[in-house]
Amino acid sequence: MSDTSIEKLAVIGAGNMGSGIAQKMATEGFDVTLVDLDDEKVQRGLEIIRTTLAEGVERKIFRPEQVEAIQSRIRGTADWSDLADVDLVVEAVFEDLDVKRNVFERLEQVCRPDAILATNTSSFLVSDLGDTAKHPERVLGLHYFYHPAKNRLVEVVPGKQTSEAATRAAWTVQELIGKTPIASADASGFVVNRFFVPWLNEAVRLLEEGVADIATIEWAAQKTFGVGMGPFELMNVTGVPIALHAATTLGEHFGPLYAPSDRLAEQVASGDPWPLDGEADEAKLQTVADRMLGVVFYVATALVDEGVSSIEDTDIGARVGLRWPKGPFELINRLGTAAALDLVKGVTARWELAVPKLLAEQATSGEPFHFELVRRTTRDGIATLTINRPDAMNALNEAVVGQLHEAFKAAAADDAVSGIVIAGAGKGFIAGADIRFFVRNLDAGDLDRIQSFTVDGHELLHDLSHCDKPVVARLHGLALGGGLELALACDRIVATPKAVVAFPETGIGIYPGLGGTQRTPRRVGTGLAKWLIYTGQMLPAEQALQIGLVDAVVPYERLDATIADMIATGIEDRQRGETPEPWQPLEELFDDHAVESLRSGGVEVDDEKLAKAAKKVRFKAPLALRIAEKLIDASARTELDAGLRMELDHLHEIFSTEDAYEGLSSLGRRRPEFKGR
Ligand SMILES: NC(=O)c1ccc[n+]([C@@H]2O[C@H](COP(=O)([O-])OP(=O)(O)OC[C@H]3O[C@@H](n4cnc5c(N)ncnc54)[C@H](O)[C@@H]3O)[C@@H](O)[C@H]2O)c1
Known part of the structure; x- marks a missing residue:
């Protein structure tokens, strides 16, 4: 099976997890077959999906019509022959090894021999299922987290x-x-549960040993890990x-x-949830924090030592799966x-355990842990540099820019590399510069x-655009x-239909400062560059292609092959063509009017769409707009470097x-109020 030709998906088991997984797949445009034991159970699963979507x-x-489309892509059935072409x-x-083995046996009978078979098991190993399969090479673990339509994390576990x-x-x-x-190795608890469950268990141990009461432990854990719910409340939920x-x-x-503390077993036997009331004893913060951090640090460093996970993935797992603001390794770095x-x-x-070597060595070095934020893979002479901050939409910060530059220089100097691809991990390419970095430094008065x-x-x-290689x-x-x-x-931008581009800067008080005011007009002309930069308009890939802002739009499954073809045939200098006819009125509107008159509403436009575009300018930051105008105008008269x-x-x-x-500072919180100063 090629890695990109997957279209038809199926989920077996329409319970809490299965229904949510199917819902998410359908939400993102896939056709999904959802299977359960009988029609009644199938209907129950579909009802769970209906309720979640209605919420x-x-x-x-969601809009109601989106919900309808999502539901139309999910087909519930109790008939396994429907799985022949997935x-x-x-x-x-159910989390029962015999039941699961039986399901895999049936799947092997009805599915194509190259269909991928994944298990969402929490407590078994992938090899428990793969070892008995006829085609173990296509069996793996995909461990989702509750609620699977909302929690983005998934552990991918090859056996x-x-x-x-x-x-x-x-x-x-x-x-x-x-x-x-x-990525997780096939080891019990995979990555996140391996340290999360001991985190819960240590909280119960602190209670059992009389170190602190529940209210104190809850409060201290929230404070130490920056989480909304402490361990006891989470267990109750x-x-x-x-x-x-x-x-x-x-x-x-x-x-x-x-292993579980006795107190945990007693609580389960009682059938009651943990009682959460009481006042926290703030004097015990340090004791509780030290114990809980110690356990998390031990497990996190041990699991990287054992090769179960990487430093980066362990932290991504904590941030995305558990919504901890910082992962274990960031917490270690913060403490030293x-x-x-x-x-x-x-x-x-x-x-009576050994100290994980990874931590002992790092402590000896005196350096904090290093996070690899740019991954390089080289296949068929093409080096792909992937920014790996998926939970921050790969936003650019100092470390990312530094590491990307280093990786780029190495790839450019590598004789075995014929072309270089820049990519983003996860759902997006790059969401822009890291805004928090700007705010932090403005707060510190550090403009330099x-x-x-x-x-x-x-x-x-500069190096990207001057490289000898495509x-x-x-x-x-x-x-x-x-x-x-x-x-x-x-040299080229190749996009999928799901790509969306925009310059949101003037809406947050600044202008595009990494060449946006210069390279954009050189590609699409000053009128459309002004339109994009003054309005922050989100432009889907197909439209960006029409105006020449991107060079090709291809379905996801052809993305890598298209890029490889481009690199193989060689890339010529781009020639800017005429602005296509339908875009000319917009181009003229923004070319013919100074930003000041667009901003003050002084431009009369009959066409509704044009009027809407002009109106957007009024909500942007006046000074940023003025500088952007000056820079875009200058682009027509100056060399790029100037x-x-x-x-x-x-x-x-x-x-x-x-x-x-x-x-x-208002981004993501409220609409900014610009004063023009
Ligand atoms: N609940 C969680 O938070 C969570 C998180 C990660 C992974 N998991 C794992 O996901 C799996 C499902 O958990 P859940 O909480 O959704 O369970 P659940 O009991 O809500 O759902 C299981 C569903 O599977 C169906 N089923 C049972 N045997 C079947 C068979 N032979 N063929 C078809 N359908 C069958 C049941 O009718 C039921 O609808 C388990 O392996 C669990 O360990 C659960």
Whole structure:
């Protein structure tokens, strides 16, 4: 099976997990067959989906017609012969090994021999199922988290015999359905539950030992890990028996540290939820924090030591799956590796375990853990550099720009590399620059740091555009602001129909400062560049193609092959063509009117669409608009390098404005109020 030809999906088991998984697949445009034991159970599953989607409509996440389309893509059935032509099946039946083995046996009978068969098991190993399969190379784990239509995390777990092609294909499908996949070895608890369950269990142990009461532990855990719910409340919500079951399984594999405390078993036997009331004793914060951090640090570093996960994926797992603001390794870095090691030594001494080598060595080095934010893969002479911050939509910060630049230079200098592709992990390309970085430095009054970050970005983009080898931006999902500017510095931009590009900057008080005001007019002319930059208009890939902002739009399954063909045939300098007729009125409107008159509403336009475009300008930051106008106008008269320097020259000025602070700090919270200063 090629890794990109997956179209038909199926889910077995229409319970809590299966119905949610099917819902998410259909929401992202796939046809899904949802199977359960009989029609009644199938209907119950479909009803769960209907209810969840109806809530989505109430909360304005979906429009009613979207819900209808989603539901029309899900076909519920109890007839297994309907699975004959599916490409990937996810099993989500009862957590019972015999039941699951039986399901896999039946799947092997009805599915094509190359269909991928995945299990959503929480407590068994993939090899428990793969070892008895006729075609173990296509069996793997896809471990989703509750609620699977809402929680983005999925652990992709190849078994010992799973083929690389099947793993890659399953991974790609997860990205296509909007999930954030992380890789896990086939080990009990996979990645996240391996440290999350001990986190719950340690909380109960603290209670059992009389170190603190529930209210204190809840409060201290919330404070230490920055979470909304502490361990006891979480257990109440997700089921105390589930925590006991998970700890029992982990204990069987990894020994007494992981085994459930007696107090947890007693609580399950009582049938009651944990009582949460009471006042927290704030004096006990440190004691509770140290114990819980120690356990998490031990498990996280042990599982990376064992090769179950990577540092990056462990932290992504915590942030995306558990919604911790920081993952275990970021928490270790915050505390310092030497202090973290001391806490871990408390754990290893008590349970007679070895100190994970990874942590011991890191503490000796005195350096914090390093996160690899750019992954390089090289296939058939093409080096793909993938920015790997999927939960931050691959936003550009100092570390990303630095690592991308290093990786790019290495690929450019590598004789075995014939072309370079820049890509983003997960659902989007790059959501722009990391806004929090700007706000932090504005708060600290450190404009020089913003300036030097931008200069570094310019240098990276300069190298992208001056490379001897073809450089292609691989766009899927959002490419906003700095992300679009980075793509524009590449020789070609190849997008999928789901790609969307935009310059949101003037709506947050600044202007595109990484070449957007210079490379955009050179590609699409000044009129359309002004339209894009003054309005922040979100432009779907097909429309971006019409005006020449992207170079090709192809279905996801042809994305990599198209890029490889382009690189193989060689890339000529791009010639700008005429603006297509339907776009000319828009171009003229923005070319013919100064930004000031568009902003003040002084331009009379009959056409409704044009009037709407002109109106959008009124809500943007006046100073940012004025500088953008000046820079775009200059682009017609200057060489590119001179234009880029001008863009940098205004950086201090724009970031010193009140509007920049207002725009950047209000993002995602409220509509900014610009004052023009
Ligand atoms: N609930 C969670 O938070 C969670 C999280 C991750 C993984 N999981 C795993 O997902 C799986 C499903 O869990 P759930 O909570 O959705 O369970 P559930 O009991 O809600 O649903 C299981 C469904 O499978 C159906 N089923 C049972 N045997 C079947 C068969 N032979 N053929 C077809 N359908 C069959 C049942 O009728 C039921 O509708 C389990 O393996 C569980 O460990 C659960």
